[in-house]
């Protein structure tokens with residue numbers, strides 16, 4: 510299931526993207542890691558390269574820049590000859606610069622999804638595959654201290670679910686899944702920047718309610734989404750209590 514498969518993971522210099530890339534490499538996949546943060550990307554690349562040799566390549570990429578993202582896909586296909594998995598993981602929290610928040614989280618995911626479909630659809634020369642989009646519990650609940658972030662993550666769910674129901678996509682072997690974790694122990698949840706939230710105290714209260722998961726907590730759900738080839742269109746919440754498929758709300 511993993512051995513010999515080829516993946517693109519955005520925002521993979523650190524945090525969940527780095528963890529996901531490590532999981533794939535450990536299981537024998539080939540991975541193109543990419544991130545806007547060149548210095549952190551270089552460090553992660555060196556670390557992975559020493560363990561996984563030619564199974565890892567790296568390409569700096571800001572997901573708000575279509576040409577840079579296209580280059581990630583081009584390089585991956587040129588190097589490994591195929592593409593089987595796209596993890597649209599790059600994300601930020603920034604309520605002051607809410608435009609950037611939407612552009613990275615939602616538009617970046619849309620760009621990555623479109624490229625993923627272009628490279629993996631059977632009618633376009635691909636072999637089918639999985640597009641795994643990172644949403645959040647903030648894509649399911651309203652979040653009063655990060656409204657733009659919540660909007661971006663709600664958008665990721667709507668976008669992913671919509672394509673997963675399109676016959677041209679389903680019939681050409683591409684499936685799409687959304688992961689929606691609560692708080693995970695990465696730099697994202699650090700209260701280190703006033704521009705992130707509109708009310709750090711409000712954020713703190715919700716973090717206390719949900720607790721903080723280790724990145725390890727997310728791995729089995731990530732692995733299962735890849736292994737379960739029947740899984741298309743799922744939106745999966747992940748909290749300390751476990752993982753649950755969120756049913757479609759009916760009007």
Ligand SMILES: NC(=O)c1ccc[n+]([C@@H]2O[C@H](COP(=O)([O-])OP(=O)(O)OC[C@H]3O[C@@H](n4cnc5c(N)ncnc54)[C@H](O)[C@@H]3O)[C@@H](O)[C@H]2O)c1
Pocket residue numbers: 519520521522523524525526543544545546570571572573597598599600601613643644645646689690691692693694695696697698
């Ligand atoms: N940590 C959490 O509590 C949590 C919970 C739910 C969902 N998520 C989502 O998981 C994903 C990963 O977040 P994380 O917790 O690992 O955060 P993180 O801040 O540790 O990592 C995010 C990575 O994305 C990169 N990035 C930021 N802007 C980018 C851009 N324009 N182009 C390319 N890369 C960019 C960063 O440089 C960083 O390496 C995000 O989509 C986030 O919204 C995180």
Ligand SMILES: CCCCC[C@H](O)CC\C=C/C=C/C=C/[C@@H](O)[C@@H](O)CCCC(=O)O
Pocket residue numbers: 602644645646647650651652653655690691692693697698712715719
């Ligand atoms: C502060 C860090 C910002 C990063 C956000 C991460 O993506 C994680 C967001 C995770 C969960 C947020 C949930 C918020 C829910 C509340 O606003 C509330 O509505 C939930 C109420 C649920 C209940 O009462 O059962």
